[in-house]
Amino acid sequence: MLKDTTSENLPLAEIAYRAIREEILNNQFKAGEQVLEKALVERFGISRTPVREACVRLEKEGLIEIKPRHGIRVKPISVEDMAEIYDILTALESEAARILAEKQLTEDDYQTLVAPTAAMEQALANDQLEAWAEADEAFHLALVNLTGNQRLKQVVLQFWGQAHRVRYFTLHLRPKPTGSTQDHIDLVNAIKAGNANLAAEIHRNHRIKGKHTLLNLLETYRFVQL
Amino acid sequence: MLKDTTSENLPLAEIAYRAIREEILNNQFKAGEQVLEKALVERFGISRTPVREACVRLEKEGLIEIKPRHGIRVKPISVEDMAEIYDILTALESEAARILAEKQLTEDDYQTLVAPTAAMEQALANDQLEAWAEADEAFHLALVNLTGNQRLKQVVLQFWGQAHRVRYFTLHLRPKPTGSTQDHIDLVNAIKAGNANLAAEIHRNHRIKGKHTLLNLLETYRFVQL
DNA sequence: GTGTACGTTAATGTATACATTAATTTTTGG
DNA sequence: CCAAAAATTAATGTATACATTAACGTACAC
The missing domain is CATH 1.20.120.530 (GntR ligand-binding domain-like)
Structure with missing residues (x-):
């Protein structure tokens, strides 16, 4: 049987990571924009844990910064x-x-x-x-x-x-x-x-x-x- | 008053991250060695959440790999x-x-x-x-x-x-x-x-x-x- | 009217509880 | 005695609960 590579069996953290990353890359999630964890949680309908993991990864990747109490922020590029x-x-x-x-x-x-x-x-x-x-x-x-x-x-x-x-x-x-x-x-x-x-x-x-x-x-x- | 930079007021995730990283760099935590989350949790006396965050960061950094069900593993260098x-x-x-x-x-x-x-x-x-x-x-x-x-x-x-x-x-x-x-x-x-x-x-x-x-x-x- | 102290809120860091499932062990049929 | 199936275990992924504290607003003193 064919393995359906589109139907996602991925960890939620991975899904959130990809989704946020994608939005940053195509400028839907704009430079300098800040958003609280809570907003991401509600948007994806998942809990804070996988959202946080996604954010940590994105920060290591240099795409966002995590600003305690102020959510995450897309790093502007000067x-x-x-x-x-x-x-x-x-x-x-x-x-x-x-x-x-x-x-x-x-x-x-x-x-x-x-x-x-x-x-x-x-x-x-x-x-x-x-x-x-x-x-x-x-x-x-x-x-x-x-x-x-x-x-x-x-x-x-x-x-x-x-x-x-x-x-x-x-x-x-x-x-x-x-x-x-x-x-x-x-x-x-x-x-x-x-x-x-x-x-x-x-x-x-x-x-x-x-x-x-x-x-x-x-x-x-x-x-x-x- | 002097700010005591040695007494750590750091997040537990940061402490765990630094500690594990340090052990990998000086080869106390050896290449190929695997250790379960649980072991790290017990070693540091903190909960799984900050340990996991530390691991995610170390993985992004290329020092370890996270092997589901088998803990983390220090990446050997060939x-x-x-x-x-x-x-x-x-x-x-x-x-x-x-x-x-x-x-x-x-x-x-x-x-x-x-x-x-x-x-x-x-x-x-x-x-x-x-x-x-x-x-x-x-x-x-x-x-x-x-x-x-x-x-x-x-x-x-x-x-x-x-x-x-x-x-x-x-x-x-x-x-x-x-x-x-x-x-x-x-x-x-x-x-x-x-x-x-x-x-x-x-x-x-x-x-x-x-x-x-x-x-x-x-x-x-x-x-x-x- | 203004500045400060106090109380409140809310966002996060952390701990823990729960669900899932790979891995292992046990059982069973031959 | 062996292999396949079933049951059990345990590690993780995820959700949630709890504690802390920065940020904000309010009230009070002056």
Whole structure:
């Protein structure tokens, strides 16, 4: 019999964790917003125990802070926070690029990088920014995924999570990301050529460009709480 | 009146968290060892709730895994795990080196790097490996600390925590770390000279050396559970 | 009218009670 | 004596009860 993976048999704490996390990522639960445990309890119709566990996990993940007597608060991301996050992603992803260049990748492996790149190009041609962002995300995920370093992947995903709603906010404000596709193509070529230093360098520059674009944009919208 | 910072007014969950963490780091609570919630509850004389919270936090931190029905288990660190950790530290710390080279550091800032280096040399001359390790740790901590990037620091500390007991295990087995001091001096000089690429490169190579020494050693002791 | 002390409220930290179910033991049929 | 089923145990996930105390409001002194 088929196992129904959709019908959830998950612990309530896990369900609450995912639900809250999801709302933070897509900005339904907004930056700076505070909510009491009680409100979460009532919203989910579960008891305080699993709600608290979910909150503890989210705090460790850097998405919220627990403010005794004032509930939990979605951590706002400042320009400085975003700079911190980008520096970390730059370091880890360019390390990933380096690692891949030193590795033997299969043709399938390359496809997980090439396919998103193609999707990005396609989306850009059709002015579908959301689709572009999704494909870009897939590319960067593939990059760290292929290293096989689970911890590296986890950390990148963690900070990706913190930055997610900010990236989404800027998506329609930034210039069309026309250069990104070429950077990705160059990176894949460097990896194929086994040129680790070049691969790392290309991706570093790619990320630095992205960081500057983003930070400049955020300076303009400094008054918006993200 | 003086605030007594030693007398603990901390939440029980925090106390339990710190206590368990401490025991894992110094290898009293050994790799692979399992212990039931009940045992922790009895040991600390507190209820299950704060113990559970401590466990959830430690799991997020990568130090333990929660095995339903079997309590918690200190995650053993394999050679492969250590390789993962070193690759991350290499990426983040050499990024830190790069950042510092691009920054204006005060004389005091430099001292937080130079002093541990001197302490390392001293300790090495006196064959005090523990003191050497402590100073080395101080140097690496200063490196990430001076970047001002709190997230970067947190991640480095997290993986440092995972690797801590392994490093301690190998401390007396490895060859005397005579080259480390020079690497650190070279790094500080590159930072002072504002040569970001060189600084990153020096630290990268330093870490790669360390990684190889460590992994070779661990291969020899593959049968030991860390 | 204003500031302070007091009392009240309510949110959380912690303990405990309860429900569920994996694991183990016992029983039973062969 | 062995294997499968049934009963029991025990560890956890969850709910709830209780204790503490920060935050707030009120009243009172001046």
